[in-house]
Amino acid sequence: MSLRRTVFTFLNRLRLALRKVTGSGRSGVHAVPLTGDGKVVLVRLTYAPGWRVPGGGRKRGEAPEQAMLRELREEIGLVSNGAIERLEEVRPGDPSAFFLVRDVVYRPRRNLEVEEVREFDPAFLPDDTTRWTAHLVEQCCSARRPAAPPPAAG
Secondary structure: OOHHHHHHHHHHHHHHHHHHHHOOOOOEEEEEEEOOOOOEEEEEEOOOOOEEOOEEEOOOOOOHHHHHHHHHHHHHOEEEOOOEEEEOOOOOOOOOEEEEEOOOEEOOOOOOOEEEEEEEOOOOOOOOEOHHHHHHHHHHHHHOOOOOOOOOOO
16 A cells, blocks of 8 residues: 555545544435446545545535535536436435436546546446445446337337
8 A cells, every 4th residue: 555545645644533522423425426328427535445436525615416416526627517306315315415427528637536547337336336336337327227119109
């Protein structure tokens, strides 16, 4: 493990511990970003293992959709997007907001938080994708595929 990953992992764990102790945590946002050709865009963070959907915390007074778009700009370099769908009851009891964002156009860029940004076929995610991410992607992509057109009347 690189020194950078070790330091960021420690800082993230410290941040989460402080949030639990102080109770000052705000709800978060997460997005399943899909490109125009149906690929899902995932991130590898500097402080946590595996491929994940982009997301993060909301700022004070920030609306969930605006927070999610900000996180996508920060984490994947979002340039533009199509339809946004808020996902309901993704994780019962979780105050986070979850979104499906279609037709994303992005320019990946590395920063202190994000080590790598890549797109994948939702049916063939890498082995080190987190279980939660794989579940969320599968839920979004299989449940929202367009139905086959009805057979032509003959």
